[in-house]
Amino acid sequence: xxxxxxxxxxxxxxxxxxxxxxxxxxxxxxxxxxxxxxxxxxxxxxxxxxxxxxxxxxxxxxxxxxxxxxxxxxxxxxxxxxxxxxxxxxxxxxxxxxxxxxxxxxxxxxxxxxxxxxxxxxxxxxxxxxxxxxxxxxxxxxxxxxxxxxxxxxxxxxxxx
Amino acid sequence: xxxxxxxxxxxxxxxxxxxxxxxxxxxxxxxxxxxxxxxxxxxxxxxxxxxxxxxxxxxxxxxxxxxxxxxxxxxxxxxxxxxxxxxxxxxxxxxxxxxxxxxxxxxxxxxxxxxxxxxxxxxxxxxxxxxxxxxxxxxxxxxxxxxxxxxxxxxxxxxxx
DNA sequence: CTAATTTCTAAACCTAACTTTAGGTCAAGG
DNA sequence: CCTTGACCTAAAGTTAGGTTTAGAAATTAG
Numbered sequence: 001x002x003x004x005x006x007x008x009x010x011x012x013x014x015x016x017x018x019x020x021x022x023x024x025x026x027x028x029x030x031x032x033x034x035x036x037x038x039x040x041x042x043x044x045x046x047x048x049x050x051x052x053x054x055x056x057x058x059x060x061x062x063x064x065x066x067x068x069x070x071x072x073x074x075x076x077x078x079x080x081x082x083x084x085x086x087x088x089x090x091x092x093x094x095x096x097x098x099x100x101x102x103x104x105x106x107x108x109x110x111x112x113x114x115x116x117x118x119x120x121x122x123x124x125x126x127x128x129x130x131x132x133x134x135x136x137x138x139x140x141x142x143x144x145x146x147x148x149x150x151x152x153x154x155x156x157x158x159x160x161x
Numbered sequence: 162x163x164x165x166x167x168x169x170x171x172x173x174x175x176x177x178x179x180x181x182x183x184x185x186x187x188x189x190x191x192x193x194x195x196x197x198x199x200x201x202x203x204x205x206x207x208x209x210x211x212x213x214x215x216x217x218x219x220x221x222x223x224x225x226x227x228x229x230x231x232x233x234x235x236x237x238x239x240x241x242x243x244x245x246x247x248x249x250x251x252x253x254x255x256x257x258x259x260x261x262x263x264x265x266x267x268x269x270x271x272x273x274x275x276x277x278x279x280x281x282x283x284x285x286x287x288x289x290x291x292x293x294x295x296x297x298x299x300x301x302x303x304x305x306x307x308x309x310x311x312x313x314x315x316x317x318x319x320x321x322x
Numbered sequence: 323c324t325a326a327t328t329t330c331t332a333a334a335c336c337t338a339a340c341t342t343t344a345g346g347t348c349a350a351g352g
Numbered sequence: 353c354c355t356t357g358a359c360c361t362a363a364a365g366t367t368a369g370g371t372t373t374a375g376a377a378a379t380t381a382g
Contacts, residue, residue, distance in 0.1 A: 045348050103275050114264050188371055206378045208329055
């Protein structure tokens with residue numbers, strides 16, 4: 001059994017070991033490397049070798065993705081980690097705090113939008129310029145290129161319901 | 162000026178009028194129709210004609226998108242509206258309440274994940290199976306086909322940081 | 323009536339985040 | 353040594369949510 005392959009000596013982990021440890025697909029790990037989320041060196045045969053600390057790094061990536069952070073956002077967060085040495089628990093705590101802040105902001109945005117929606121539920125309008133949602137141009141999440149701007153129905157023309 | 166074109170008589174709104182009223186691109190409205198979010202009839206020349214109530218419908222779509230609801234989710238919500246007659250304010254209030262509930266749940270999920278993260282900030286682990294985030298297989302949002310499952314690093318092997 | 327707008331369809335293109343495929347190389351067990 | 357199984361690269365495919373393009377037909381303004 002190729003069990004403790006990753007425990008062999010100190011030669012770095014092959015990509016498959018990282019995949020087993022994290023539950024990520026090998027292709028996903030290669031993709032993350034291409035996106036600069038992790039770095040690998042190559043062995044004599046040209047195969048990728050990773051450090052143990054990369055398991056932790058990938059775990060962070062996976063967690064951040066649960067919160068719908070984009071690859072770019074995650075890369076920015078990870079740039080807070082030290083370059084030369086392996087990150088210490090303190091490093092991780094630091095980056096986690098940053099993460100938590102970004103997260104809190106995201107939740108706050110969502111709650112603000114929800115509260116605006118509450119106003120609309122009260123009046124049942126959902127199409128009048130009065131509705132705060134029409135004047136709030138933030139999106140909870142900014143992926144893709146959805147509608148550019150928001151305008152309401154003209155109030156002078158009464159709808160026919 | 163093609164100003165009150167939409168006020169002409171009672172012949173239905175052409176797609177451009179709907180676009181003006183909502184701020185959506187004409188192409189987006191066609192796309193939404195193709196996805197079953199709105200329905201149009203055709204005039205003699207084969208052009209789409211919409212009802213005034215569709216402005217409201219599209220407005221709802223735009224708002225739901227602010228909360229990152231997918232087209233499918235929005236379609237489900239809109240299915241709560243009456244089929245034959247135009248929706249009344251009460252109909253809209255009803256659907257808005259449903260919307261609000263879905264939204265609250267989404268926020269709750271996010272907060273739960275955040276609280277789990279807080280535990281991790283405390284210990285700085287971010288890779289141990291103890292961490293609640295590894296055992297929580299829900300994603301805040303379920304779009305695309307990201308990582309399938311989450312596993313932690315083996316705790317018996319001490320990392321080399 | 324004529325010219326300028328709109329609208330129409332179908333198909334191609336776009337981004338994000340990956341996966342799949344194809345064809346070949348490397349490494350490890352027997 | 354030979355056969356798996358793991359790995360490699362490059363390119364194409366996938367889904368969501370649209371946009372862009374192209375060429376043609378309908379509508380509207382003057």
